[in-house]
Amino acid sequence: MGVLKGFYSNLPRPLTLFVISALWGVLGSNILGCATSEVSGSRPSTPEDEVAAYSAQKNGSAEALDELGWSPSRALSPDEEETLDKRIKLKHLETHLTDMRERDQYFKYKNYLDNDDERINFLNLNSIDARDRYAMEKGIYYHANRFSPAVRDAVSRSDIILGMNKEAVVDSWGEPATVEVAGKEIFGNERWRYVDYVETPEGYQRQERIVIFEAGKVAGWQRH
Numbered sequence: 001m002g003v004l005k006g007f008y009s010n011l012p013r014p015l016t017l018f019v020i021s022a023l024w025g026v027l028g029s030n031i032l033g034c035a036t037s038e039v040s041g042s043r044p045s046t047p048e049d050e051v052a053a054y055s056a057q058k059n060g061s062a063e064a065l066d067e068l069g070w071s072p073s074r075a076l077s078p079d080e081e082e083t084l085d086k087r088i089k090l091k092h093l094e095t096h097l098t099d100m101r102e103r104d105q106y107f108k109y110k111n112y113l114d115n116d117d118e119r120i121n122f123l124n125l126n127s128i129d130a131r132d133r134y135a136m137e138k139g140i141y142y143h144a145n146r147f148s149p150a151v152r153d154a155v156s157r158s159d160i161i162l163g164m165n166k167e168a169v170v171d172s173w174g175e176p177a178t179v180e181v182a183g184k185e186i187f188g189n190e191r192w193r194y195v196d197y198v199e200t201p202e203g204y205q206r207q208e209r210i211v212i213f214e215a216g217k218v219a220g221w222q223r224h
Contacts, residue, residue: 093123112140164218188216
């Protein structure tokens with residue numbers, strides 16, 4: 001450092017500033033290079049995964065793999081490859097539902113169709129009427145149409161909403177642990193109690209849910 005100091009003192013001031021600036025530029029780029037190297041070393045690049053993800057995006061399987069919970073670089077068994085092929089075909093058919101009536105009909109029935117094979121068979125039918133007949137033959141037409149759209153949406157999310165009837169609550173939350181009737185049963189004023197054990201950071205905790213019915217409809221609920 002003393003040698004450098006002596007070197008600077010023998011240079012004209014403008015030239016001294018130029019040399020110092022150049023040295024800091026070199027040092028700065030080296031420091032930045034080391035920092036970048038350390039960061040990249042802590043998060044190693046995985047070219048195979050990147051290539052697999054790119055390929056999945058190109059061949060249309062990315063969304064299907066995501067729904068199945070599989071990595072693009074995962075080696076699939078023959079059965080898994082067949083499952084993936086069916087899901088890709090299903091996603092393709094769903095994407096081509098451009099008519100709103102067809103889309104509404106399909107997504108109303110989708111949760112009641114047991115697997116991708118049934119959903120593909122359903123979508124391969126050539127008209128809305130043919131698909132309704134298929135739903136009737138499978139015994140799902142009544143189940144899919146017996147609730148309002150808002151109630152169907154709540155049931156699909158395992159939730160409940162005000163105004164739900166008892167049948168919808170059972171579809172969403174299952175049978176209650178206990179049922180208490182207020183007054184005569186014919187009036188439909190009841191209190192249903194559910195007991196569950198939910199996982200928390202402190203371990204499994206007991207959770208109690210109470211649903212209150214007035215005239216057979218959900219009037220409120222509580223969680224304890």
